[in-house]
Amino acid sequence: MYPNWILQRAYLTPLRKALAYKNQSWTFQELNELSIKRARQLVGIGIQQGDRIAIMGPSKPELVMMMYACMHLQCEMVMLNRRLSPEELAYQLEDSEAVTVLIADEDIEKLPPETAHYLFSSIENGGEGELTIEKEWPLDQTTTIMYTSGTTGFPKGVRQTVGNHQASATASVLNIGLQPQDVWLCAVPLFHISGFSILVRSLLYGNQVYLYDQFDAEAISQNIIDGEVTHMSVVAVTLERILHTLEQRNMKASPHFKLMLAGGGPVPVDYLARAHSLNLAVAQTYGMTETSSQTATLASEDAMQKIGSAGKPLFFNQIKIADPNDKGEGEICIRGPHVTPGYIGRFAHKNATIDGWLHTGDIGCLDEDGYLYVIDRRADLIISGGENIYPAEIENVLLTHPAVKEAGVCGVDDEQWGQVPIAFLVLNEPVSVEQLQAFCLQKLAKYKMPKEIIFTDSLPRNGADKLLRRKLLQ
Template identity: 45%
Template sequence: MKVDNWILKQAETAPDRLAVDDGKTQLTFLKLKQQVSQLAGQLKAASVLDGDRVAIMTKNSLLGYLMALAVLGSGKTIVWINWRLSDDEIKRQLSDSEPAACLVADELFRESFDQQFIPFSTITNQTAVQVTLVPEFPSQTVASIMYTSGTTGRPKGVMQTFGNHLASATASTFNLGVMPGDEWLCAVPIFHISGFSIMMRGLIYGMANRLVDHFDAELIDRVLKHEPISTISVVPYMLKQLLKYRTADNTPYQANFRCMLLGGGPIDRPTLQQCRQRQIPVVQSYGMTETCSQISALNSADADKRIGSVGKPLFLTQLTLSQANQEVLIKTPALTPGYLNRQAAFQRKLNDTGWYRTGDVGHFDEDGFLYIDGRLDDMIISGGENIFPDEVEAAYANRPDIDEIAVVGQDDAKWGQVPTAFVVSDAPLDQADLTAYGRQKLAHYKVPTRFIKIDKLPTNASGKVQRFKLKQLL
């Protein structure tokens, strides 16, 4: 099966329809095609399209959006790089994915970057050569690669095909619907699946994307009140910040606003109740990078009776629970074909009958609504970002003043969770020094907010740290 190049398809069928708006510039689908074609010619002139993959590091800018579509429309795979990562983390991901180049928004360029990193301005200053955008793609062609974590070993790159993105978008529209004039506000990072899926759905549905550079609650509140936004995707931290403005000023959002799609971690009952009181239509959802975003969602009509639920499986998705440990198991055409260079690791995620093991634990209520109870492992979700304790611990492993370290998540009113470290050491702990050291090795949100000295880490008979006992000490 082949799928259309959705840029070309929309330019042909809806040339005058709004495609993207960054608050300053608006592009129709025809203008979008023209600018993407121009950029593709400039990428070709800079020899960026010589390989199969191109990495991109950008915020939610219009140029970043266009650059990504120029890579995609040229038939190359996008490797999304989280600009918040440390140099070492970025280098590990580039070493694993081997892109022809890493395109970097000028404001994110670092002095430490070598010739593999190319500023956007270098591309836009090129004289374009003639390039024809690829008209169609085999559905199994990998469109994008996203890394779910950067570890001290080989990072895990999730491959997402055009067929995966199409299946995800199809499932979403059966749940949320699409109407003429819809506009999806993208305030989540486009290097995450939550943001990139908005881009892809815009192309597939012929729906406008409203880009904002980064999350600013005051700006988002103003946009929702004064612009014709129909949908916004948020994580719990974003939702709580937006609620503050609704509390201070109960001016309603625009009439066609109908969905605040919530994902990225657990949300507390009082927050959802406040949303209901302030007539904010929250749709709780559940998904992952491996499934190109949501696979289950709770519609706003059920929100009152099912607070805390992520709803029922979307169209095309099968979902069940393991009898052994209540792990959520799924089958869906949106599921990744595997991890880049780590197919054995992906195969281990499939059970004997082909169900994908998500690593999440959940339960159904009597009416079949799904509730996510937590992780089988100990992943920390802070402000919508995933933090893996092993990665943080490894960053500190070589410090001579640390004998042992274990990291757990601590509840936080602002971020949902924050990482906290328990340290075994004979030396006094210098909190400021430990924080500064971590920021050299890790993205800042991964650095523990506290370092607590402990005489001995609790372990089981096999020597594994019992993190639940550490959490009891918080």
């Protein structure tokens, strides 16, 4: 058993700033009191301790309060990606068997029709029920469930426990250090593991979170110049926007700014050199939803000596390369207390690990010094602006159109987003690109939309008729 993070932090540093958003701020004591009130209001609408609840909203303080309220109730939070289509959300809601959806008022139009839900506003204005808040949480208690696309095209609901999140946060702080005045700027979505892990670190470390509900290069760059924040999580596309803004303004990062954690795919060497010249320390990381954020991180002082590396595993974590070839390249496998215990719904029967090791499907190698190099983020995975896109998911949608006989999707390089998906189709009957795009828009999030659709007579396949996506571009 471990302490309820919210209660414990409010007890230890009640008057320390916990959260800032625009011109507002809250202490840890205020966050605790507000989240307890919200938890009682959830009881008032019938939510019970331990219920599985879906939650959706923009990254604003209201969402933080609602998440902390659910944590007080020891609910399992299904974190809904507000960028998904209603059809994609419907799959996750059915698969997760969440008892209801707690949703921000501004997002109600995103929900599938006739979905059981409660608006944030109705909860905030509602009555309170009786509640006894547990002061301790078991390590194996599921805190969050986040859906990640699978190679089958069906997203998997990944469980993350108290122990997973706690191990991840502890390993991170042993790597980057800690000062009471540290402030983590959060401009990544709180429904992602990268965003939620910032909240966890805040509760465990006692550091302030400076929250943005959307990425604002100008405002964020000013925070970095002024030294108002010390840490930030980015992906390559957001890092480049900050670099561009600083360069345009002929400004550098404040000496008070300490570190950018860059995940979601490799960071171009050019970005690292530009960041270095702007006094901006960047640490590349490697992790996934199944590992509650970071598994390996490259120290900023090693960035130019180990270009392209994701660094070494953090303190409690282990990495090995399974079935390496003569170049030492093979599947990246991970072991540690941050690894998910498993999945829910359709994939509840699937073991997350084999003999204690998570087989990532990613290909990589370790150099003679133990630094990890990720060669391919899974054979078919497309990473676009930090978002993972699986071709099979897009193919499955395209194949439901009556005009489409065969579909193959792969990623192509894109200066802004890193990669974007394109589709190759064999048709049953004539159809226009515009009609197919309109069809996809009803079923896919915008970032998963094929940026180009190409008609062809046949798709490359092997002897067993398996689609060879790597040969599509050829």
